[in-house]
Amino acid sequence: MRNRILEDKCMEFSIRIVNLHQFLQQTSKDFVMSKQILRSGTCVGANVAEAMYAQSRADFFAKIGIAKKEAAKTAYWLKLLQKTNYIDVTQFDSMYVDNLEILKILTAISKNRDKSRNS
Numbered sequence: 001m002r003n004r005i006l007e008d009k010c011m012e013f014s015i016r017i018v019n020l021h022q023f024l025q026q027t028s029k030d031f032v033m034s035k036q037i038l039r040s041g042t043c044v045g046a047n048v049a050e051a052m053y054a055q056s057r058a059d060f061f062a063k064i065g066i067a068k069k070e071a072a073k074t075a076y077w078l079k080l081l082q083k084t085n086y087i088d089v090t091q092f093d094s095m096y097v098d099n100l101e102i103l104k105i106l107t108a109i110s111k112n113r114d115k116s117r118n119s
Contacts, residue, residue, distance in 0.1 A: 006102070006105050009101065009105070010067075013098050013099065013102060017041030017074075037081065040073040041099075043070040044071045044074065044102060064109050067106055078096050
């Protein structure tokens with residue numbers, strides 16, 4: 001059940017990222033940063049989806065680790081877009097909070113792995 005919640009959150013976030021990408025290309029004619037955030041923001045969900053069908057426990061945690069890194073990278077791009085006035089504070093706050101929530105879930109999953117290793 002928890003995994004389904006994470007998958008749903010990632011899908012919703014990916015949709016928002018695709019819409020942000022389109023917005024940046026249409027309004028700012030930005031093609032570099034918009035592609036960067038499109039890649040990292042959608043990669044989070046893609047790796048979570050792949051983790052759900054992992055071949056082993058190690059494969060699962062490897063995909064979750066990649067998703068976590070991509071979520072961190074997405075946070076960077078969101079901050080940069082806001083600080084360079086490509087997106088306003090309202091857009092930033094909303095998307096950043098969603099990304100942070102996903103990042104926290106991914107971090108909790110990673111920590112559970114570490115706890116089970118030490119037991």
